[in-house]
Amino acid sequence: MTSPHQAPAAGAAPTPIAYDHVIVGGGMVADAAARGIRERDADATIAIISDDIDEPYTRPALSKKLWTDPDFTWDDVPLGTADDTGAVVVLRTRVTALRPDAHELDTDAGDTYPYGTVLIATGGTPVALPIEGGGASDRVLTFRTAEDYRHLRALAAQADRIAVVGGGYIGSELAAALVQQGVDTVLVHSTATLGADVFPADLADHFAGMFRDAGVELVGGHEVVGGVAGDAGVRLDLEGGATVVADAVVSGLGIEVQTELAESSGIATGDGIVVDAHLRTDRADVFAAGDVAEYPDRILGCRRVEHVDNAEQMGRQAGRNLAGAGEEYTHTPYYYSVVFGTRYEAVGTLDGSLETVEDWVEPLERGVVYYLDDDRVVGVLLWNIDDRTDAARAVLTEDGPVDRDALIGRIREEAS
Template sequence: MAQHYDFLIVGGGMVADAAAKGIREQGADGTIGILGEEPTPPFPRPALSKKLWTDPDFTQDDAALHTDDETGAELHLGVRVASVDPERHEVTTADGETFGYGRLLLATGGHPTRVDGLEPGDRVLYFRTLSDYRRLRELAADDPHVVVVGGGYIGSEIASALVQHGCTVTLVHPGEVLGDHVFPASLARSYEGLFTQAGVRLRPGLRVEGGEQTGDGVTLRLSDGSALDADAVVLGLGITPAGDVAGAAVQRSDDGGIVVDEHLATSAPDVWAAGDVAEYPDRILGRRRVEHVDNAETMGATVGRIMAGSDETYDHTPMYYSDVFDHGYEAVGTASTDLETVLDAAGDGYVVYYLDDDAVRGVLMWDVFSETGVDAARELLARGTRPDDASELVGTVR
């Protein structure tokens, strides 16, 4: 056995950083090892599509988390884990190296969802990592034509960032109006207008069905049969949870995540899971998996303390946010126009309520930023009810 750690963390993202710091916060002085598949140390992913583009005085060094310096954790980067053996308390890497552990955290996150027939490459970026950001900044320096694929928060943030840096940007997305899967119709039209006014070319109602990368460009095949040429392509199509690293060693969720209890423990002894990969019992919203930074940071710190001896439970309902141009939103719960919506004007912004037949399931605050607003949204969701007349929600959250 090459090495043994009292606390071993599989995954090198924000959860790993927060967990290592949580272990030390609890007072444990045991050894910590972090096995990261990416070639770079833990880094705050939101900065990759937000502040590193929008704040010229904010650098990669400013964003760095300094996990090893602050916790004494030993980082093993560029390491892909192949299997976990809870009985032997061992983890084996794809290269055949074995690590022993006393307590193990699976913080494997997820891998970007890919388009069949479009392989990642020097000019095709499934955007998620610091390496992806660095390569995109290199490409953006030449003011290229970049096709961004995906109308979610990663795709929209990257399109916003690139067009403000002088790139020609085409945004391909499946909706009729950009953002119509999140925003009610009138707000979606305003949201889309931010992009068209900035010069982003929109290709709505389309999906990418494949493509080829040449030496100096990429040709995409679209679902309407047309082709689209670009200097580079950036794809933001969500992630697939990387729960397969544990195989049958732990209970898996239907979507490939890892099932945990209120203490973030898996079904295997001395094995916990946290972050994007963990399906946990939210005290307000029920069992779910959450792929956002508030969850990563808070759940990571909590699981670190628990692994180090705390008897606490994870009782935080996370929020999430997005920023484009000079606008943005914060949200709690499910923000989807598949639900009934109520649009409430609030000063220069809006509050959107999302309801099903039984309860309010989500709240989104567009250009309404306040900690009390997020807390009020959580309180509303915790009631587990809805008024008979949905319009009575107007003014509830400010």
């Protein structure tokens, strides 16, 4: 077999590189999928084609433990995919075309890969800020990759003031990480109160207070509509005419899902790449998993999930199915965040506009919040409550109308 790193002779056509299974994308889904394949087949050939510059790594650490846990170092970040699974990991390479009928794909390196099965795990591209000169400035960055982490870490060591844009999981974690490094930090977010889009009002007030107490300047109720990056720093222009000035800015506004490869190949897409319960697309031997996959959750219905539990569990199941397992993906994922020593986990839909039932062991410090819609529980928030995600899933499986009084104590007393 020709090595994917071996260049063809001058003037020669690229030599096809055949693999039993090809994984497009090099994130945590790819690692889990390669391990899933190995659970079923010890000998199959596997290629992982990634446009990243690093082999698969644990992505949540980039905004959490690498900043806050001195015992967690960069050596803990790589997942060891190639060594553990024998997969060939091809970095700095983008898949430019997928031909399902021919069972082939092409890369921007000029290689063609015939495959038996292929998994699309392309994830998403972080949303950039509309800042003039931002694309050419090392003071303006998005946050998604290990290289982005290294860039922001270097900025944090030299900048006096850094602005973070976005009040969701990534934005809030980055603001917490930076201020704990002694950086003067300002967090620009679009809600009136930080967290108000996902938490009930009293908890959102408490959440915002955690950031203010730590020294983060909160600029709420504004979106960034423009700005300018220069040699001396960055100016952010906010809707309504206000401005924020900082030495550097990082966007934590989420991702735009990378469905272009599927779309150009004639594969059905919606909110993401549409897959069935076996994680198959509508084309033979083409699967999708992770952030990019729109799948039928057995409890919550059709959805797309951008969190690590889903990446690991769906990736593993996709890998097993690439290798012929034929099993349905039945896991309903949870998601979590950690800021200032507070950990919260959730299953289902968190929407601050929904009716909630709050059940606190210690008010606003440890408890459970249930989110109700159409008289049934559609989401469960576990605030500093450990190991109760299965109990949360059980509540979500129940049909309404919900007995609100019966929710009090149901999960939190068992966790006490």
